[in-house]
Amino acid sequence: MAEFFIGLVIGLAAIQLLLLVYLVLWKKRTLGTENRKAAMLEELKPDFLTYLEGGEEEPAMPENEKLRTAVLEGLLSELVADQKDERFRGKISSTAERHLAAVYKKRLTAGTWAERVNALYFIEDFRIHSLRRLVFSRLEQLPADDEECRQSLRVCTALQEPDVIGFLISRQESFSTGLLKELLRRFDEPLLHEVKRRLEADDGETENLMLAFLTTCGEQQSAPFFLFVEGKLADRRKEVRLKALRSLVSYGRLSDPALIAPFFSSEHWEERMYAAKITGACGLGGYRDALLSLFSDPVWWVRFSAADNALKFETGPALLTRIAEQHEDPFARDIARHMVTRKGGDSVA
Amino acid sequence: MPDGWLLASFDVLSWLVIAYMIGAGLVYLVLFLVASPKIRRERKLNRHEQIEELSGDNGTYPVSVLVPVFNEEAGVLSTVRSLLALNYPEFEVVVVNDGSADGTGRKMIDSFNMVPIDLAVREQFKTAPIVRAYKSERHPNLYLLEKENGGKADALNAGINFSHYPYFAAIDGDSILERDALLKTMKPIIDSNGRVTVTGGTVRIANGCKVVQGKVEKIRLPKRPLEIMQIVEYFRSFLIGRLGLSRVNILLIISGAFGVFEKNRVVKVGGYRTGTIGEDMELVVRIHRSLKDEKSSERIEYIQDPVCWTEAPSTVASLKAQRIRWQRGLAETLWIHRDMLFNPKYRGVGMFSLPYFLFVELLSALFETIGYFIIIGGLVFSIADPEIAFIVLLVMVLYGSLISALAVLLEEWTYHKYPDISSVIVLYVYALSETFWFRILMNFWRLQGLLYSFRKKAEWGDMERKGVFSEE
Structure with missing residues (x-):
């Protein structure tokens, strides 16, 4: 019996030792490759920048495909960040098309999960349009809760693939609002109009x-969709009305202040809270008394928003000081006192 | 005759210990096998690109970062600096000073230009009174609550009462976060549209690393063997244990050093339980209970990325105190939730996870200590069969050293955070030595903790801080 356990321990220890040797050798090689890549990046960067800024001759790239891909990814990623110039971006895109599109196509069709997802990240960053249809064609097979599916959607929307709208509408319940907002932000205006048309239909x-659409419109203060958002204040669905209210807080304007009057006495506390927020955001002095009535609301968040937004009026600080000292409701006094001194931080949107 | 009985009893006990060790080792193996496909799949994933999108995004949820502190003047400034430098669109930092007797509060006030504010706190939980609240004039998202001492759980509850955002991160005052920690940890919550209700990430030991202004600038090994061994231990715990449990949604521990929680869920279950020692684990078990009671499909998830660095005890006395406290906390949580044990209503949590923590995490100290007596009794005093005693020793090497060595290899295979080859070899050699000294120490302390768990008293613990974050 003892022999069996001796054998087991020695056997496992020997396997581990082999693994250790393998990992050490692998680490040594990886460190070497990383150093080579870093040196090459430094060396190529000035010439590459000149080329992307309008130079004629593309700098010579490493022969080895793996190293060339890694160096190009490093260079282009660094240069594409914060780069707004369309010509520059266009040249990054054409360089990536020339050197990386074939590599990524191979990875998308035959690579491991991590290779495919990494390829998708770069396809989006470098705007490799030739792979747009391939990425879209693979969408149907991917589970909605997988990063590969999410990233494929980001690629399709960033590259303005029109068919992806139908896909999103049919599968929208599978995706988070956060992801849908991310995707909508990538669409150009013509495709956003198409989304609006489909949503209305x-x-x-x-x-x-x-x-997601309502929130994104507000966050981007998108003028062409303002009236659409405002119209949703009358929607039968509470969630839709709330998102429209929130969006209008971001817009900071209303075409007709009377539109929010009913929300001050809504049965839903969230709507009362947003009424307070819109009053502050749009500077609706006519609702000053309605706002003050919310200081005594039974829900803390409503009181908080009322006080927070009262501060946005010119006379706000004096008003809050008076409430803190004289109001008959202790809740109102409490929240007003807090707000007078609490200048940092924002309330929950 | 009595000798015969004694020998036979030792034999039975020995085989029991052997069976236990093999069983526990197999459990580790199963957890490793459960965890490994995900580790393997994501090994080469570009982590930077993965979160790049979120960093400037309005789609993230705002987070309140709660830092309960008690006598943490050595490390609190570094912790807060690391938090203020977080790469996250919208967050606030709330430091809750739980009646520290040292200069923790004063240091905060002086260093961050903090001025008093009045409070209108939603009192969702009763806590010890808040004496004073401050906000920073320099950082509009930094607050300090000075309260009377009530324990860590009480301090966290006070922080929740004060917090303004729908999610909160609880972080220890002796820990620092990587810049992208919140983005990485919130990603599962954002991606799942809130179906993930609690997340935690891998915690690493910062001892030995070069830390400047709350940022880990250079990762390197500490000099003291005790500290190195704790690094190995963390690899084993996080890379093998927690990821495996998380994969099947039965993870019971989100480290107190760093975890993110949906505030509504925590409020719903009653917040942190005061008067307990292992308040972090107890809360997670209670959340599991509520999810199962509601038949909710929400999840508790652990991300494998290293996101948090913490200061490990560097002296024998502080390590002993920590381990006794951990063991007491574990025993207490298991006792509070004993009705969930082997209860099919709680599925994996009741049928696997809680029994795992009871038999493998809590009682292993008992079995291993019995094993030491068998080894000494058999190999030195011949009161047990020497061959069986030798087998017990081998199984202990298998269970203690080889699994830890495997964790070191796993870390190198996945994250290879230590940049030089010599660190890997040092860690591996230390892992192999674990059975012969570190584990013995741990087991005696854990056994002590088990005995102490019959006492009822919660405390912050008396860990001596060197302040590794402020050395350089």
Whole structure:
């Protein structure tokens, strides 16, 4: 019996030792490759920058495909960040098309999961349009909760693939509002109009894409969709109304202040809270008394928002000081006192 | 005759210990096998690109970072600096000073230009009174709550009461976060549209590393053997244990050093339980209980990326105190939730996870200590069969050293955070030595903790801080 256990321990220890040797050798090689790559990046960067800024001759790239790909990815990633110039971006894109499109195509069709996802990240960053249809064609097979599916959607939207709108509408319940917002932000205006048209046509119960659309419009203060957002204040669905209210807080304007009057006495506390927020965001002095009435609201968040937004009026600090000292409701006094001194931080949107 | 009985009893006990060790080792192996496909799959994933999108994104949820502190003047400034430098679109930092007797509060006030504010706190939990609240004039998202001493759980509850955002991160005052820690940890919550209700990430030991202004600038090994061994131990715990449990949604521990929670869920289950020692684990078990009671599909998830660095005890006395406290906390949580043990209603948590923590994490100290007596009794005093005693020793090497060595290899295969080859070899050799000294120490302390768990008293613990974060 003892022999068996001796054998087991020695056997496992020997296997581990082999693994250790392998990992040490692998680490040595990896460190060498990393150093080579870093040196090459430093060396090529000035010439490459000149080339991307309008130079005629492309700097010579390493012969080895793996190293060339890694160096190009490093260079282009660094240069594409914060780069707004369209010509420059175009040249990055054409360089990537020339050197990387074939590599990524191979990875998308035959690579491991990590290789495919990494390829998708770079396809989006470098705007490799030739791979747009390939990425879209693979979408149907991917599970919605997988990063590969999410990143494929980011690629399709960034590259303005029109068919992806239908896909999003049919599968919208599978995706988070956060992801849908991310995707909508990537669309150009013509495709956003198409999304709006499809949302108007589909008045069903599925609302994820609608919620994301309303929020995105507000966050981007998108003028062409302002009236669409405002119109949703009258929607039958509470969530849609709330998102429209939130969006209008971001817009900071209303075409008609009377539109929010009913929300001050809504049965839903969230709507009362947003009424307070819109009053502050749009500077609606006419609602000053309605706002003050919310200082005594039974819900803390509503009181908080009322006080927070009262501060945005010119006379806000004096008003809050008076409430803190004289108001008959202790809750109102409490929140006003807090708000007078609490200048940092923002309330929950 | 009595000799015969004694020998036979030793034999039975020995085989029991052997069976236990093999069983526990197999559990580790199963957890490793459960964890390895995900580790393998994501090994070459570009981590930077993965979160790049979120960093400037409005789609993230705002987070309140709560830092309960008690006598943490050595490390609190570094911790707060690392938090203020976080790469996350919207967050606030709330430091809760739980009646420290040292200069923790004063240091905060002086260093960050903090001025008093009045409070209108939503009192979701009763806590010890808040004496004073401050906000920073320099950083609009930094707050300090000065409260009377009530324990760590009480301090966290006070922080939740004060916090303004729908998610909160609880972080120890002796830990620092990587710049992208919140992005990485919030990603599962964002991606799942809130179906993930709690997340935690891998915690690493910062002892030995070069830390400047709350940022780990250079990763290197510490000099003291005790500290090196704790690094190995963390690899084993995080890379093998937690990831495996998380994969099947039965993870019971989100490290107190760093975890992110959905505030509504925590409020719903009643917040941190005061008067306990292992408040972090107890809360997670209670959340599991509520999820199962509600038949909710929400998840508790652990991300494998190293996101948090913490200061490990560097002296025998502080390490002993920590281990006794951990063991007591574990025993207490298991006792509080004993009705979930082997209860099919709680599925994996009741049928696997809690029994795992009871038999493998809590009682292993008992079995291993019995093993030491068998080895000494058999090999030195011949009161047990020497061959069986030798087998017990071999199985202990298998269970203690070889699994830890495997964790070192796993770390190198996945994250290879230590930049030089010599560190890997040092860690491996230390892992092999674990059975012969470190584990013996741990087991005696853990056994002591088990005995102490019958006492009822919660405390912050008396860990001596060197302040590794402020040395350079």
